Amino acid sequence: MKTARFHFDDEFHPLLSRDKRSDGFDLSFRGPQSVKHLIESLRVPHTEIGPLKANGESIGLDYLVHDGDQIEVRPDAPEVCQTEPRFVLDGHLGRLAAHLRMLGLDCLYRSDYDDPELAKVSVSDDRILLTRDRLLLMQKRITRGYLLRSLDPEEQLREVVKRYQLIQWIKPFCRCLRCNHPLESISKEAVLERLEPLTKFYFEDFRICPACGQIYWKGSHYERMQKLIEQIRKE
């Protein structure tokens, strides 16, 4: 039996069991084991892991841990995306998908996606996988993913905006909340007969989803989202 001492950054504490939240703890194991495997045995997906050190030296995820090693685990730093990030969300995150689409971000979401499909779409389409399912993120082929901490959709949105530095990519009111398709401008006259009387009275600027036909205007939902964006910017 071999034993290594693990030191996880405080940021990991919500992901670790109570007895592993101290400054350091010993982990015993048999045979050759990669640091990735040992960390994932503690239910921390590899997508959450940032810089790693063994005995003060930088190491990669495939490092084979030796008896007596001191392993330091730091969280992954917020990612500055060079191109507009795109997402795929698991089937429990419908409200988060709507929030992200409201910000204009490209989010694939279907309530009936199963785990193999989600993993496949994430890899083949280079989409960041958002989920609260740790086992899903532990799949070897997933390289871009984030484990949501909160159960609350607005808190989840904050987490994702911070994790992927999304402020620069926000383009509100340009994507369909229902089906993710980019919206097009449409004249009020063209949609007049589909509008409720108060909407007709108060709004002039309309957009339509060419895929599903949904009409959008800057109503109360939009104002609430603007406030949320302002709050996030200040944070």
Ligand SMILES: [Zn+2]
């Ligand atoms: Zn649509």
